[in-house]
Amino acid sequence: MHLKIALLAGDGIGPEVIDQAVKVSDAIAQKYNHSIEWTPALTGAAAIDAVGDPYPEETHQVCLDADAILFGAIGHPRFDNDPSAKVRPEQGLLKMRQKLGLFANVRPTFTFPSLLDKSPLKRERIEGTDLVFLRELTGGIYFGERGRKNNGDTAFDTCTYHREEIQRLAKKGFELAMTRSKKLCCVDKANVLESSRLWRETVQAMEKDYPEVEVAYEFVDAVAMRLVQWPNSYDVLITENLFGDILTDEASVISGSMGLMPSASVGTDNSLYEPIHGSFPQATGLGIANPLATILSAAMLFEMSFGLTEEGAEIRRVVDQSLADGMVTEDLKEGGAKGNSTTEVGDYLVKQILA
Ligand code: IPM
Ligand code: MG
DSSP states (O other), rough: EEEEEEEESSSTHHHHHHHHHHHHHHHHHHTOOOEEEEOOOOOOOHHHHHHHHHHHHHHHHHHHSSSSSEEEEEEOOHTTTTTTTTSHHHHHHHHHHHHOOOOOEEEEEEGGGGGGGGGGSSHHTTOOOOOEEEOOOOGGTSSSSSEEEEETEEEEEOOOHHHHHHHHHHHHHHHHHHTSSSSEEEEETTTHHHHHHHHHHHHHHHHGGGGTOOEOOOOOOOHHHHHOOOOOGOOOEEEEHHHHHHHHHHGGGSSSOOOGGGGEEEEOOOOOEEEEEOOGGGGTTTTTTHHHHHOOOOOOHHHHHHHHHHHHHHHHHHHHHHTTTTTOOOGGGGGOOOOOHHHHHHHHHHHHHHH
């Protein structure tokens, strides 16, 4: 198969982890007789510096022309400390999600048997955790009306949802639940928010189309609590944009390192795959960034955009192997032991694939 992939490395550690994912994907292509055509394009602070726009039109074209997009991370501290900055790297990410129509953000949280004791939560609480958040990504408070009133002394952001936006996300949730344990949790704040009541009403009306799926409705504050108490009681969770942003960061620590969890953002025509961690600016260029989340995102890309399940499984197999062999970056080393470098981990995986 010929795979056309847009490659958006972005900022900070983005380029380093992306390099490893490219190496690993190329090794997979070699082993399974595929060819990959990578087309790099600029995003984030790097794109602001080059052309003054964090998601330039040329980059958008590259994404539209590709079958799938592999993305590193964006963000730079020089913008974080300047609330008056007019152009920010994160705007690029939001613009990209909106222009590409990436409405469903798939964020799994799972544990690795060899890392159960790395988690801040007790082993017995997290053992067997394997859940997936479907976060709505192009609506809600992120994209609603916002502004200032009263000479700038009052600020507002609005959370707006249309029934169809909820339906298309929930449909993905029901479908995913059907392929898993047939349990779906709709996370909202319907005791307070009107937009949440529309979510609940919409999902309730869809239940009849999926009679086998058992649906639970839970308030976001309760989910935040149960997620760290009994994460293994959840399977598929659907939620709106901001709740999903917060809960998926919370869930990501369960596995033991931020550097492990992949994600996919699915749209009507195209999908983008990225690690859930950010650009980790302090680590830029030090060779300490964990590339596994990006490599596992490449596994999702093979599976979800191309139906290449064997290839995805092979990536997961070698990732498990590297964890079991202790070929890991410093975030996963025991007792302050020196970590392997980002590149060493990538090279090791390539060697395992081609062995
Ligand atoms: C994420 C990030 C982004 C978000 C930021 C960088 C805009 O936190 O992908 O979760 O809030 O969606
Ligand atoms: Mg976030």
